[in-house]
Amino acid sequence: MDKGIQKNKAVSLNIPAITGNAPDTDVTGAAARVSPFDRWMARKLLDLLDEPPLALVLWNGEVIACPGKPVTRVLIRDGEALNQLLINPALHFGDLYSVGRIEIDGDLVKFLEIAYRAAASSPKYQRLKAAQTRLFNRPRTNRPAESRDNIHHHYDIGNDFYEFWLDNEAMQYTCAYFPAPDLTLEQAQRAKMDHVCRKLRLKPGDRVVEAGGGWGGFAHHMARHYGVRVASYNISHQQIVYAREKAKAERLDGMVDYIEDDYRNIAGEFDVFVSIGMLEHVGRDHYGELGDVIDRCLAPDGRGLIHSIGRNKPELMNAWIEKRIFPGAYPPTLREMMDIFEKHEFSVLDVENLRLHYAKTLNHWLERLNRHAEKIEAAYDMAFLRAWRLYLAGSIAGFTTGSLQLFQIVFTRGSNNDLPWSRAYLYREE
């Protein structure tokens, strides 16, 4: 975990290369002056968010704030940054923060929660966002070749990077489960995996197919602790290599087959279909296709579980995250997810919303990322580190403010009557 990683400048988020001061932050020059127009823009920004408890500190030290409110301070380093922020806050804040042209004086998560709540409850902001979404914010598509590019962008940054801040047992880059809120990250990821295995009622010998297996930790866990055979599909080459090596080292390679292929190519019959954290990458237009895949591969009495970030109402992924971090990502509503299930009359047996569990998981990740900040900055650069810090903090705020949900959906074929009489068995040993 704590090994050094090599300088990896090949990995980049393509953020405009302004890693030091912004071009016009020469505080002694003309750009340091704050014009009446700058002040107007700052006030307009606060107005757009319906007068939130935020203070904008301009590059000359001047403070623009709503009178009488407790304030978090947002340091804006140059006029062009302010301008970009006003044009499209959801898109540009990320890049500006990443390169240090905006700083937050205080807790980043708390600031983001304030901003998210203000944005969500401001009709003015919602109108602007809707217009911008219509015009600019088209998530990249997820046909097989594009999926490969999109997934490469995110998951092939380097296993070393993720090792710094994910749990060090199973490298779970998905929501953990904290039945008791003081579990460690490693305990909570184990609890998540066991919770899913119980929901799926795994029994030795079951044939399991996993769509989107990450670094292989869950397939590994199922094979080792539940005696099942797993075919785990993934299109991230680096993850597959990592997973295979680990399975071989622990002599589980006879039980787990890590397959570098698209979920659309899943072949064979299985007792269990499971997918943890892949649906976000599938894309709205492909849920029916995913349903077809499940229908093709699931045995008559088969069980399934899909674990995914979701929404209470349809909304695109934040524009900056979609652009820099997660191309092609889209968190669906339960209604949208029904495209997977309805066509083949799958029966939804159980939905559990673990929203606050993801906030807690992300808190652990952010804390670890910050602990390894120096090494990460040395291996990548400051903008990369700050972008990831913002992404994790913003995701926490998304979950704590209720803009993001985490759904686990258990399903089976509509004709399968082999159902437990209660869910008490999920909780017997807790």
Added chain:
Amino acid sequence: MDKGIQKNKAVSLNIPAITGNAPDTDVTGAAARVSPFDRWMARKLLDLLDEPPLALVLWNGEVIACPGKPVTRVLIRDGEALNQLLINPALHFGDLYSVGRIEIDGDLVKFLEIAYRAAASSPKYQRLKAAQTRLFNRPRTNRPAESRDNIHHHYDIGNDFYEFWLDNEAMQYTCAYFPAPDLTLEQAQRAKMDHVCRKLRLKPGDRVVEAGGGWGGFAHHMARHYGVRVASYNISHQQIVYAREKAKAERLDGMVDYIEDDYRNIAGEFDVFVSIGMLEHVGRDHYGELGDVIDRCLAPDGRGLIHSIGRNKPELMNAWIEKRIFPGAYPPTLREMMDIFEKHEFSVLDVENLRLHYAKTLNHWLERLNRHAEKIEAAYDMAFLRAWRLYLAGSIAGFTTGSLQLFQIVFTRGSNNDLPWSRAYLYREE
């Protein structure tokens, strides 16, 4: 419970008044003859269901069946019955069975399961049904005045009738909960009510509003065992009278207010919104309105639960049931239910599908109905008794074959972070 009930000919299902022999079942006359056309119709009917393991026994004793299959015998008493059955089986079977022009030789539920499965898997039948649904099968609407008529049709038949076969403690005309499958009906209805109360995390002093309170048993249970104050809305006059009397007799009338009014008129602020078995009567076009009502009445950290029959894919209620038993009824899919939740960004926390629990509940009801058959026939008539027997048996088959689901959905406002860390508390004492 076991008291005699008075002859109640005013209550009628409006089934054509052929309660004895059908007009052409004079077995000595010309009508007793089976023509080649009759035989063709019988074979066509089996063909429509894709050769199910059924034998059609015609009025002269002749048997038409698919060769080599194990068979349940369907006795068809006259040619016109066969004709009507072929024209629209889903609609006419019910009336023909009710008046005795069709009989089932053997277990009624098993026959219905065979027929439902055959119908569901036969493309020919599905095409016919789709066409007939388009042409004829429009559920009655549920604007307030119509809702009143629709509900009067079903629930104001007479409390005495329901007392014969519902549980004798709380008169729950909704799915019970059998965490152990051998519970009695009374135990399982208590378990259902407690399961719902736990899901809602009721605490003493909570203000609860119930939409569609039936005979008041659940409101009663909440007030008595959880110390909450309940406003229970219902538009069935007979049920309201019954509920008020019972609450007064048990001195709970200070805790429970039974209000004879439409759910759309719910007024005030509440900590909890609950509705058990009303959504089926709300109608597809009114889910948004129901969502508005909930949004208007639910406190910021309020919790809600909706318990409803549902579907895996959109489908109208069986035409005969909609016509004779449940006018205006429609069991929605999860996707359709999201019309309640999405607009106001309610967050779905938990969905549990209790499909087989409803089959078991209905088995208890049918067994009790049959036990009191003589008294019910004396108070109403044979057709009434047989219609209800068919309705309960058909509902069992609907749940066992997976055509019907039972969803319990727990929700809260999207911004409410007062959420339990696990569902283990639901199962602590089981």
